[in-house]
Every structure is written in C-alpha cells, then in structure tokens.
Amino acid sequence: MNKLGAVDIATVLRREIAKGGYQKHDRLPSSRRLAETYGVARNTLREALRHLEREGLLETRPGSGTYVRYQPDNSTVPVIESANPLELIDARFALEPHICRLGVLHGRREHFQTLEALCESMEQSVDDPLAFAESDTEFHRVLASATRNNLLIWIIGQINAVRSMDEWMRMRHLTLGPQIIAQYNVQHRLILEAIRAREPERAANRMKEHLETARLSLTRAADT
Amino acid sequence: MNKLGAVDIATVLRREIAKGGYQKHDRLPSSRRLAETYGVARNTLREALRHLEREGLLETRPGSGTYVRYQPDNSTVPVIESANPLELIDARFALEPHICRLGVLHGRREHFQTLEALCESMEQSVDDPLAFAESDTEFHRVLASATRNNLLIWIIGQINAVRSMDEWMRMRHLTLGPQIIAQYNVQHRLILEAIRAREPERAANRMKEHLETARLSLTRAADT
DNA sequence: CAAAACTGAACCAATATTGGGCCAATATAG
DNA sequence: CTATATTGGCCCAATATTGGTTCAGTTTTG
Numbered sequence: 001m002n003k004l005g006a007v008d009i010a011t012v013l014r015r016e017i018a019k020g021g022y023q024k025h026d027r028l029p030s031s032r033r034l035a036e037t038y039g040v041a042r043n044t045l046r047e048a049l050r051h052l053e054r055e056g057l058l059e060t061r062p063g064s065g066t067y068v069r070y071q072p073d074n075s076t077v078p079v080i081e082s083a084n085p086l087e088l089i090d091a092r093f094a095l096e097p098h099i100c101r102l103g104v105l106h107g108r109r110e111h112f113q114t115l116e117a118l119c120e121s122m123e124q125s126v127d128d129p130l131a132f133a134e135s136d137t138e139f140h141r142v143l144a145s146a147t148r149n150n151l152l153i154w155i156i157g158q159i160n161a162v163r164s165m166d167e168w169m170r171m172r173h174l175t176l177g178p179q180i181i182a183q184y185n186v187q188h189r190l191i192l193e194a195i196r197a198r199e200p201e202r203a204a205n206r207m208k209e210h211l212e213t214a215r216l217s218l219t220r221a222a223d224t
Numbered sequence: 225m226n227k228l229g230a231v232d233i234a235t236v237l238r239r240e241i242a243k244g245g246y247q248k249h250d251r252l253p254s255s256r257r258l259a260e261t262y263g264v265a266r267n268t269l270r271e272a273l274r275h276l277e278r279e280g281l282l283e284t285r286p287g288s289g290t291y292v293r294y295q296p297d298n299s300t301v302p303v304i305e306s307a308n309p310l311e312l313i314d315a316r317f318a319l320e321p322h323i324c325r326l327g328v329l330h331g332r333r334e335h336f337q338t339l340e341a342l343c344e345s346m347e348q349s350v351d352d353p354l355a356f357a358e359s360d361t362e363f364h365r366v367l368a369s370a371t372r373n374n375l376l377i378w379i380i381g382q383i384n385a386v387r388s389m390d391e392w393m394r395m396r397h398l399t400l401g402p403q404i405i406a407q408y409n410v411q412h413r414l415i416l417e418a419i420r421a422r423e424p425e426r427a428a429n430r431m432k433e434h435l436e437t438a439r440l441s442l443t444r445a446a447d448t
Numbered sequence: 449c450a451a452a453a454c455t456g457a458a459c460c461a462a463t464a465t466t467g468g469g470c471c472a473a474t475a476t477a478g
Numbered sequence: 479c480t481a482t483a484t485t486g487g488c489c490c491a492a493t494a495t496t497g498g499t500t501c502a503g504t505t506t507t508g
Contacts, residue, residue: 005251005289005464005465005495006464006465007249007251007289007291008251011249011250030484030485030486031485031486032484032485032486040465040466041465041466041467042466042467043464043465043466043467043488044464044465044466046486046487046488047464047465049486060486060487061473061474061485061486062472062473062474062485062486062487063472063473063474063475063484063485063486063487064473064474064475064484064485064486065474065484065485065486066485066486083374083375087373087374087375087376088375090322090326090371090373090375090376091373091375091376091379093322094318094319094321094322094323094326094376095318095319095322097318098314098317098318098319099318102314102318134239147314149311149314149315150307150311151307151311151312151314151315151383151386152311152314152315152318155315155379155382158379159375161244229453229454229506230453230454254495254496254497255496255497255498256495256496256497264454264455265454265455265456266455266456266457267454267455267456267499268453268454268455270497270498271453271454273497284496284497284498285462285463285496285497286461286462286463286496286497286498287461287462287463287464287495287496287497287498288462288463288464288495288496288497289463289464289495289496289497290496290497449508450507450508451506451507451508452505452506452507452508453504453505453506453507454503454504454505454506455502455503455504455505456501456502456503456504457500457501457502457503458499458500458501459498459499459500460497460498460499460500461496461497461498461499462495462496462497462498463494463495463496463497464493464494464495464496465492465493465494465495466491466492466493466494467490467491467492467493468489468490468491469488469489469490470487470488470489471486471487471488471489472485472486472487472488473484473485473486473487474483474484474485474486475482475483475484475485476481476482476483476484477480477481477482477483478479478480478481478482
C-alpha cells in the first residue's frame with residue numbers, strides 16, 4: 001500500500017467533506033485522533049489540515065477544534081461520482097436491455113459494423129484487461145448510439161463516466177481475468193447477433209444474461 | 225504477452241488521467257512503486273513520466289513526488305435540453321419498468337405511503353392538469369426513490385428536468401384532458417397495488433402499459 | 449549482427465515525515 | 479471560580495522517502 005503523505009491525507013479529507021461525510025459546522029476529530037486513524041504523524045496531518053484551510057474548506061480555532069466551513073454544492077458534486085458498482089449494474093439492468101430493443105428498431109448498418117469491429121478488438125484483448133475494458137465501454141456506448149435517442153445516449157455517457165475511484169478500479173482489476181473476458185466476448189457476440197437478426201426480445205434477454213454475469217463476478221470479487 | 229515499454233506506460237497513465245483515475249492535484253505513487261506495479265524498471269517508468277510531463281499532464285517536484293496537473297474537460301451538458309417528448313418516452317420505457325421491479329425489492333413503507341398520498345392528490349386533480357402534472361412527476365420521482373439506488377434517482381431527476389421544458393409543457397396541455405387523467409390515475413393505482421403486493425413483474429408490466437398509454441396520447445396529440 | 453531499448457543497482461540532493469516536547473487557548477468538571 | 483483535560487500551534491533533530499543521475503549488463507528489435 002502507498003505511504004500516505006500530507007497531500008494524500010488532504011485529498012482524502014477533501015473528498016470526505018465533498019461527499020458530505022463531514023458537513024458544515026461539524027467539528028473534525030482532534031488532530032491527534034485523526035493522525036492516529038490515518039496512521040500518520042500529527043505534524044503530517046496538521047500539514048494536510050493547513051492545505052484545506054488555505055482552500056477555505058476548514059476553519060481552525062486553537063484550543064477548540066477545526067471546523068468544516070464548506071457546504072458541498074449538490075449541483076457541482078453530482079451524485080453520479082459516488083455511485084457504487086452495484087448501483088451501477090442495477091442502472092444498466094434497467095437501461096441496456098431496452099436499449100437493445102431500440103437498437104434493433106433504429107440501428108443502422110454503420111452501428112453494427114462498429115460493434116463488429118469492437119467485438120474483434122475485444123477478442124484480441126483476452127490478456128489485456130485494460131484494453132478490453134476500454135473497448136467494452138465503447139461497445140455499450142455504440143449500442144446506445146444505435147437507438148438514435150439522444151437522451152439515452154447521454155445517459156449512457158454519464159454512466160460510463162462514473163469514476164468512483166478506488167472501489168471501482170479495484171473491482172475491475174479483480175474481476176477481469178482472461179476467462180471472464182472470454183465469457184463476456186461470447187455474450188457480446190450473441191447480443192450483436194440477435195440485434196442483427198432483428199430480434200429485439202432475444203437481444204434484450206441476452207443483454208440481461210450478460211449483465212447478470214457481470215453482477216455475479218462483481219459480487220464474487222466483493223466477497224474476496 | 226507483449227513486453228511493456230516507456231511509450232506504453234505513458235499511454236496507460238495518460239488514459240488513466242483522462243478517465244479521472246488520477247485527478248488534478250493528486251500525487252501519483254512514487255516512481256519506484258509505479259515501476260513495480262507496472263512490472264517495469266524505474267528508468268523506463270521515469271521515461272514515461274517525462275513524456276507526460278512534456279505534454280503538460282504532470283508536474284514533478286524532486287523530493288516530493290509527481291502531481292497531476294490536468295483536469296479532464298467534463299462539460300458534456302446541454303444535450304439533454306434538446307430531447308423531444310418521444311425520445312423521453314423511450315427513455316422512460318427503458319427505465320421505469322425496471323425501477324418498478326427494484327422498488328418492489330427495496331421500497332419501504334414510507335415510500336408506499338407517499339405514493340398512496342400522491343395517488344389521492346392526483347385523483348382530486350382530474351380537472352386541474354397543472355396540479356396533476358406536478359403530482360405525477362413527483363409520483364415517478366418517489367418511485368425511483370423506492371429503488372434506493374442513487375444513480376437511478378439521479379437519472380430520473382435529470383429526466384424530470386427535461387419534462388419541464390417548453391415543448392413538453394405545450395404537449396401536456398394538449399394531452400391532459402380529464403379522461404386521460406382519469407385513465408392515468410387508474411394505472412397509477414394498479415402500479416402501486418402491484419408493488420405493494422410485492423409482484424415485480426406485474427408492476428413492471430403495468431408500468432409498460434402506462435407508458436404505452438402516454439405514448440399513444442402523445443402521438444395522437446402530435447397528429448393534431 | 450548492430451542499434452536501440454530496457455534492466456537493475458547504486459548513489460545523490462531535495463524534500464517530507466516522524467516523534468517528541470512544550471506552549472497558549474479553550475472547554476469541561478467539580 | 480478553579481483545577482484539569484483537551485485542543486491547536488510551534489519547534490527541532492533524526493530518519494525515511496522521493497525524484498535525478500549514472501552506468502554496466504541484458505534483452506528486444508530491425
């Protein structure tokens with residue numbers, strides 16, 4: 001694990017405050033206690049607090065404590081950033097099967113060609129989780145494009161932009177082994193096939209299976 | 225698997241930064257640690273960092289660390305404002321049936337009580353399209369809350385923001401006659417009933433019927 | 449084969465962190 | 479009100495960590 005420095009502590013606390021873990025006028029735990037909980041010397045922690053104070057997030061009153069002096073703006077801190085992987089899978093469960101149906105109805109040849117190319121790209125990335133993940137995201141994005149519904153395209157874009165940091169990243173690395181990737185590839189193929197055959201319900205069902213697989217490997221990874 | 229070189233590492237890190245895995249002012253792990261995690265010599269990794277520094281993505285302070293000096297442009301906003309009513313119905317078609325299912329699974333008594341109250345409110349607004357529309361929007365919002373999935377709640381919130389746009393408002397006045405409202409009320413009741421009976425599929429199907437009705441009255445209005 | 453790239457190790461200077469002690473301001477208990 | 483505990487503020491010397499640099503040996507590439 002990374003050795004924590006003042007800057008790191010500062011960012012952790014900054015995000016905690018932004019997320020609402022510490023709210024306005026709350027008093028933070030004492031510097032000594034915070035130092036202990038983050039496993040860091042008090043001086044280091046004080047350096048972190050000094051950063052946040054310069055940024056105007058905190059106000060420190062000697063002898064009393066340090067207080068949160070910031071109200072997270074709900075419009076600039078989208079909930080979307082704090083979404084967890086399981087919420088995300090549920091959201092995709094709601095959206096993507098129907099996106100498949102609409103893709104069958106409104107998709108054009110160029111969409112299907114792009115999806116085909118992405119399938120091939122993913123099949124060549126069995127041993128490269130990073131490249132696979134990228135193509136996978138793109139696959140679902142193009143699928144949304146096939147609906148030609150700007151609202152849905154936008155929503156999927158937002159969902160793909162979920163970058164809920166550590167948790168999600170760790171999950172990804174844990175879950176994307178070669179055999180999982182291989183399974184995903186088969187499922188992507190089946191979905192694309194059903195769409196090209198213009199069978200909306202079959203495409204939707206295969207998407208459901210795909211997402212069920214994804215959820216399973218997520219929960220399995222979470223048990224680790 | 226391919227041996228990784230400096231350029232590859234640079235690419236990986238560049239994507240990681242663009243994706244937001246490392247955000248502005250974050251400190252990267254130390255060169256030694258990064259070298260280890262990517263399975264590469266420290267010199268190679270430093271070469272990669274040098275590339276990214278030349279590109280202006282990073283700033284390195286000897287003795288301290290290397291820091292991200294780049295904020296990905298995240299301003300993909302106003303598409304949602306140009307959504308038309310039919311796109312919107314399709315999006316709701318994707319989302320709301322599954323929201324019903326999740327509402328059955330995760331909804332609590334207070335959600336159902338609120339929905340109950342909203343039904344009553346709507347039933348007393350048969351002759352007041354404006355009041356009805358307001359409660360109707362709220363009904364679907366609370367339904368989303370019942371999933372207790374913040375991502376879905378957020379998405380529905382965004383969609384409701386679209387519903388309040390001009391074009392939609394005009395449509396509303398065209399479509400919302402007393403007998404349509406009455407029909408909606410019946411359907412809302414049926415949906416709520418199925419959810420309370422903990423029957424996810426029935427609830428989802430009734431929602432589909434409801435949305436189908438809404439789509440019909442929309443297209444009829446568009447023909448006028 | 450030869451050039452280029454990567455490796456692994458050592459060493460350096462700059463900076464950060466540590467752990468300790470002590471102080472003054474504030475809060476709390478009696 | 480007073481005694482005591484807790485809080486942040488500050489300083490210091492020892493130590494750890496970080497990026498910067500060099501170089502001989504190995505691997506990969508063309």
